[in-house]
Amino acid sequence: MRLGVAKAAGGATEWIDLAPYASGDFLIVDVSWNPKGDLAFEVQDREQSWLDLNLVPAGAATVAMSLFRETTKTWVNVHGSPKWLGDGSFLWFSERSGWKHIYRTTDAGSSSAR
Numbered sequence: 772m773r774l775g776v777a778k779a780a781g782g783a784t785e786w787i788d789l790a791p792y793a794s795g796d797f798l799i800v801d802v803s804w805n806p807k808g809d810l811a812f813e814v815q816d817r818e819q820s821w822l823d824l825n826l827v828p829a830g831a832a833t834v835a836m837s838l839f840r841e842t843t844k845t846w847v848n849v850h851g852s853p854k855w856l857g858d859g860s861f862l863w864f865s866e867r868s869g870w871k872h873i874y875r876t877t878d879a880g881s882s883s884a885r
Contacts, residue, residue, distance in 0.1 A: 774799055774812060776827075787812070788833045803852035805861070811853060819846035824853065824863075839876070841867060 775784040789797075792814055800822070801813040808829035815822040821842045825835040841847045843866070850864035853876075863874045 772797065772799060774802070776810060785833055787827055787835055789814075789835075791837075800849045801852055805853075805855040806857070807859070813849065815847065815849065819848075820844070822847040822849065841865060843867070 772789065774787040774789060776787070777784045787810070796817045798815050798817060799812055800815045801811075803811050805811055805826075810827040810829075812825050812827075812835075813822055814825060821840055823840045824838045826838055827833070827835045848866060850871075853861035853863050855861045856875075860875055860877050863876050865872060865874055
């Protein structure tokens, strides 16, 4: 599986480095952009026991950083793209507590339930 970015004006496709997932069977379950122009994408294993939120900073081309990983003993539901806020934080739905909550999360991965 591959994930690439191409400029609307044309040019070569820049492929995102998915090497951290090369040893497993995974799905790319969501792709979006934040207001700064960074690419956000979510990767999940086929068993749905974990989900990673990754960010590729604008201009960094192919280098992704993982913001955090959701895990569960059963499965992790996909709730869509983060809702990005003006201060760089974002809102994220999660069932990590056993109940669906919305968390305000910073790019560094710290969060608080709301």
